[in-house]
Amino acid sequence: MPLAPRLGCLDLDTFFVSVERLLDPSLVGRPVIVGGRKGDRGVVTSCSYEVRPLGVHSGMSLVDAVRLAPDAIFVPTRRDTYGGHAARVKAIVERWCPVVRTASIDEFYLDFHGCDGLYATAGDVDGDATIERTVREMRDAIQVETGLPSSVGLGISRAIAKMASGRAKPAGVLMVRAGEEWRFVEGLPVRKLPGIGPVAEAELQRAGIATLGQLSAVPDGPSRVAGMASRLREALRPSGPLPEHDRPAFQEHDETTDGSLSNERTFFAALGDETTVLDALRSLVERVTWRLRRRSGEARTITLKLRYSDFSTITRGRTGPPTNGEDEVWRVARQLLLGSWSRRRRVRLLGVQLSNLVPAGTQLALFPPARPRAGSAIDAVRARFGYDAIRMGAVVAPREEPEAGPR
DNA sequence: TCTGGGGTCCTAGGACCC
DNA sequence: TCTGGGGTCCTAGGACCC
Numbered sequence: 001m002p003l004a005p006r007l008g009c010l011d012l013d014t015f016f017v018s019v020e021r022l023l024d025p026s027l028v029g030r031p032v033i034v035g036g037r038k039g040d041r042g043v044v045t046s047c048s049y050e051v052r053p054l055g056v057h058s059g060m061s062l063v064d065a066v067r068l069a070p071d072a073i074f075v076p077t078r079r080d081t082y083g084g085h086a087a088r089v090k091a092i093v094e095r096w097c098p099v100v101r102t103a104s105i106d107e108f109y110l111d112f113h114g115c116d117g118l119y120a121t122a123g124d125v126d127g128d129a130t131i132e133r134t135v136r137e138m139r140d141a142i143q144v145e146t147g148l149p150s151s152v153g154l155g156i157s158r159a160i161a162k163m164a165s166g167r168a169k170p171a172g173v174l175m176v177r178a179g180e181e182w183r184f185v186e187g188l189p190v191r192k193l194p195g196i197g198p199v200a201e202a203e204l205q206r207a208g209i210a211t212l213g214q215l216s217a218v219p220d221g222p223s224r225v226a227g228m229a230s231r232l233r234e235a236l237r238p239s240g241p242l243p244e245h246d247r248p249a250f251q252e253h254d255e256t257t258d259g260s261l262s263n264e265r266t267f268f269a270a271l272g273d274e275t276t277v278l279d280a281l282r283s284l285v286e287r288v289t290w291r292l293r294r295r296s297g298e299a300r301t302i303t304l305k306l307r308y309s310d311f312s313t314i315t316r317g318r319t320g321p322p323t324n325g326e327d328e329v330w331r332v333a334r335q336l337l338l339g340s341w342s343r344r345r346r347v348r349l350l351g352v353q354l355s356n357l358v359p360a361g362t363q364l365a366l367f368p369p370a371r372p373r374a375g376s377a378i379d380a381v382r383a384r385f386g387y388d389a390i391r392m393g394a395v396v397a398p399r400e401e402p403e404a405g406p407r
Numbered sequence: 408t409c410t411g412g413g414g415t416c417c418t419a420g421g422a423c424c425c
Numbered sequence: 426t427c428t429g430g431g432g433t434c435c436t437a438g439g440a441c442c443c
Contacts, residue, residue, distance in 0.1 A: 043410070043411050043412090045411080045412095059411090060408070060410090061408075061409070061410060061411090064408075077411090077412090079412085103442090104414090105443070107442095194442080195440090197440060197441045198408090199439085200440080200441090259415075260413095260414075261413090261414090262412085262413065262414075263413085264412060264413085265412085266410095301435085303437095311409080313438085314437080315437060318435095318436090319434085319435060319436085349411090351412090
């Protein structure tokens, strides 16, 4: 791979906020926090630049956000709404860039290798200038055609491109030219390196390391800090080609297999009653198996997740023959719950994860099913009108609102 | 930082097999 | 049965990302 900054990372600025503003123009120019209404249990998923100086950031609890920015407009997250907008952005990007990979709902990796000749015009001093100008045009087109602001970073590796896109915000383009990687990275806090989270940051801090420049000076060795240093050096070398297959980020019924599917719910008030807990579990099983059937997949592994009110969390899983049947998953999930739940402790969160996915119908039919898969009529209605178009009589949805007040 | 919900990837130990 | 070595699969937990 030639040493030129031809890998890009495109990131949609305050994506959820931007979409909400498209749908409700009265939000434009005003402080907006997406994640839930005031008083909800939840976290900030996106916030506008107006509230950042107040200390609001994504991942923060809504309670804290309300305290810091009481005058902001609080909007619930509407996950089903954003994917379509991201897909439109991707379609535009593909007009300019031959290789585009979805990293998340608001992030794409772009490979511009081999594109210099395509976009060169008289007066271009080098390919870097050509590509940078092209990317600016692309970003402007996204803004004009979708109304969504975005930023693009360019570099010799994905990590550099990603860090550059962060630096380019809002609505900027930043190219880190070949050979300038160290200068770009040197002064950045360690947390900016993809893969370094709060835990690693704290460990580095204890070692007296705050910047990536300091980290880069740590020699190879067996320690975890040395491991992070070598990861940093790796990140600054040219990346290989982008992954062959794109990830399904928008339509969950897109690809059948790989990865996992899960649904979980945190309860407003932790649950203690067995019937209520089982009802909540059943409702999760119903939803997650429905999603799996929509993808025409079956799961070999079923995992229960249980979080107690003190936030301690356990997972219990079992692997067996593939299934996507609600009753079969329910049997396993229920058994896992009854076998692991210490009844003395109240349940804050329940989750069901399906993994080890295979395409439906792969399993050798040793015993043909005694009756057709239940639920197909319900599935059909849901496919047309959405999951919530039907509620099963036997399923009582978990409480989402507090009863009357604290007890 | 009293901490949502959807994911991915990694690690480490144990079972089991040859 | 004092006990090798390599491989794979399963389980549980945890870090990290958006």
